[in-house]
Amino acid sequence: xxxxxxxxxxxxxxxxxxxxxxxxxxxxxxxxxxxxxxxxxxxxxxxxxxxxxxxxxxxxxxxxxxxxxxxxxxxxxxxxxxxxxxxxxxxxxxxxxxxxxxxxxxxxxxxxxxxxxxxxxxxxxxxxxxxxxxxxxxxxxxxxxxxxxxxxxxxxxxxxxxxxxxxxxxxxxxxxxxxxxxxxxxxxxxxxxxxxxxxxxxxxxxxxxxxxxxxxxxxxxxxxxxxxxxxxxxxxxxxxxxxxxxxxxxxxxxxxxxxxxxxxxxxxxxxxxxxxxxxxxxxxxxxxxxxxxxxxxxxxxxxxxxxxxxxxxxxxxxxxxxxxxxxxxxxxxxx
Numbered sequence: 320x321x322x323x324x325x326x327x328x329x330x331x332x333x334x335x336x337x338x339x340x341x342x343x344x345x346x347x348x349x350x351x352x353x354x355x356x357x358x359x360x361x362x363x364x365x366x367x368x369x370x371x372x373x374x375x376x377x378x379x380x381x382x383x384x385x386x387x388x389x390x391x392x393x394x395x396x397x398x399x400x401x402x403x404x405x406x407x408x409x410x411x412x413x414x415x416x417x418x419x420x421x422x423x424x425x426x427x428x429x430x431x432x433x434x435x436x437x438x439x440x441x442x443x444x445x446x447x448x449x450x451x452x453x454x455x456x457x458x459x460x461x462x463x464x465x466x467x468x469x470x471x472x473x474x475x476x477x478x479x480x481x482x483x484x485x486x487x488x489x490x491x492x493x494x495x496x497x498x499x500x501x502x503x504x505x506x507x508x509x510x511x512x513x514x515x516x517x518x519x520x521x522x523x524x525x526x527x528x529x530x531x532x533x534x535x536x537x538x539x540x541x542x543x544x545x546x547x548x549x550x551x552x553x554x555x556x557x558x559x560x561x562x563x564x565x566x567x568x569x570x571x572x573x574x575x576x577x578x579x580x581x582x583x584x585x586x587x588x589x590x591x592x593x594x595x596x597x598x599x600x601x602x603x604x605x606x607x608x609x610x611x612x613x614x615x616x617x618x619x620x621x622x623x624x625x626x627x628x629x630x631x632x633x634x635x636x637x638x639x640x641x642x643x644x645x646x647x648x649x650x651x652x653x654x
Contacts, residue, residue, distance in 0.1 A: 357650040358597035358643050360604050363391035364653070368571060368590040379571050379590075384432050388440065391567070391592045394654045405444035408565060413508025415446055417453045418563070420515050420530050421460030426581030429515045429569045431465030433592075437511065437567060438475045448474050454502050456533045457481035478502075485536045493552030493638075497535040503558060510563040512598075516570040516589065516605050517579050518613075522546040523621040523628035525579055526605040527566045527598045528554050528641075545626055551634035554598060554641055566601045568593035575612045587612055599634045599642030600649045606631060 365387045368379045389401035398404040409415055417437055419429035438451045449472040455461050457479040458468055469477045483506070485498040503510065514530035521542050522529055528550050532538035541549035554560065570593055576585040589608060595601040606628055610620065621627050634641040643649060 357648050358595065358600040359395065359650045359652065360593065360595040360597070360600050361391050361395045362570075362591055362593050362604065362608075362651065362653045363387055363394060364589070364591045366590055369588055379430060379432060381432055381436075384430075384436050384571075385439075387592055388433070388436050388567070390654055391594045392440075394652055395594045401440065402444045405440050409441060409444065409446065409509060409511075411445035412450075414450045414452055414506050415441055416502060416507035416510040416562075417451070417513055418510050418530060418533065419453060419455050419461070419464045419466070419513045420533060421455050421463035422533070423515065423517060423574075423579050424463050424581050425465075426583065427515060427517060427572065427574050427579070427586070428460070428463040428465075429513050430571050433567070433569050433571070434464065434466060434513055435475075437513070442475075449476060451475050452502065452506060453477040454500075455479050460533070480534070480536075490556050490558060492555040492557075493548060495541060495549055495552040495556075497537060497541075497553070497556075499556070499558055500534045500536075503534050503562060507562055509565075512563050512566045512568075514566070514568050516568060516573040516593070516608065518573075518575050518577065518585070518609055518621075519546075519579050519626070520577065521626060522550065522630065523624075523626040524602065524606045524609055524631075526568055526593075527601045528630070528634060531559055531563070534559065545629060547630040548633045548639075550630040551636075551639045551641065554634060555639055560641075563598075564596065566593070566595050566598060568601060568605065570605070570608065573609070573612075575609050575616065576618060597642035597649075599631060599644050601642075602628075602631050602634075603644040603646075603649065604651060 368383050369377045392404045396404040396407055417434050419434050421428040434453050441451050466477050480500040483501040489496050512527050514526045517525050519525040531553050570589040570591040572588050574582050574585045631644050635644040
């Protein structure tokens with residue numbers, strides 16, 4: 320793994336000048352989306368992200384990751400300058416948590432290069448390094464993402480719930496009652512969700528909303544009935560709803576069968592980022608990507624396989640109101 324100094328040096332190849340402070344802000348963007356009546360989701364792709372010869376275990380090119388991230392963020396906000404876009408999305412004076420997902424192991428986890436690229440851009444946009452915290456359930460998961468544990472407040476921090484622990488008090492919504500990670504409740508002012516796109520043997524699809532299983536103490540209890548309504552109920556927790564404000568979904572590589580574990584025979588490379596604020600719209604978009612890939616591979620639909628991702632529709636219903644799964648109300652921008 321590169322040292323932080325080496326990584327920052329590599330990052331300089333994709334750096335842009337600091338922009339002026341945007342007055343739009345996250346709340347303004349939400350209002351803007353409300354005016355159009357649609358939730359915006361950006362899918363940014365780079366067919367050459369992994370180089371000309373993709374093989375299992377191939378890591379994406381660092382400069383191309385930065386370029387793709389910049390393209391996705393500017394397309395999402397409408398800014399031409401990437402750092403101006405970042406300033407419109409995040410507060411500069413709060414701890415920003417980057418929630419990765421390393422459950423699938425080294426073969427199918429959030430790419431560390433993406434988490435580090437987001438961290439670099441946040442720092443360049445004015446967030447102090449010590450206020451940038453990459454996290455997941457524990458050290459094993461973070462290592463699977465290619466990240467090293469670091470608790471030094473003077474640099475990008477990286478540690479898991481195994482270090483912070485969970486709150487003594489329970490939070491609940493609907494049928495779900497769980498204790499939340501202290502990283503979420505006490506450390507983070509805002510969370511950027513960095514899930515990895517995967518098929519799931521029970522939920523059907525695991526992406527933005529299911530990544531919140533990594534912020535609670537007993538996720539194993541929430542897998543009945545294809546994780547429905549558990550995923551939707553969990554994402555209605557007030558703390559999750561208030562703090563998880565942006566999704567930058569990792570679809571650099573994915574598994575379309577056998578997930579969430581790594582199955583090299585079912586790996587594929589969408590070479591994409593999926594960006595949005597509406598977790599339901601983002602997950603619906605991710606589901607359609609997996610559905611198309613399964614169709615191309617001649618595989619049954621997730622419904623036919625007995626694991627339909629019904630939790631997505633549940634999250635959009637009148638009880639949960641977490642977002643929309645209606646294609647007519649999703650402004651899908653592919654860049």
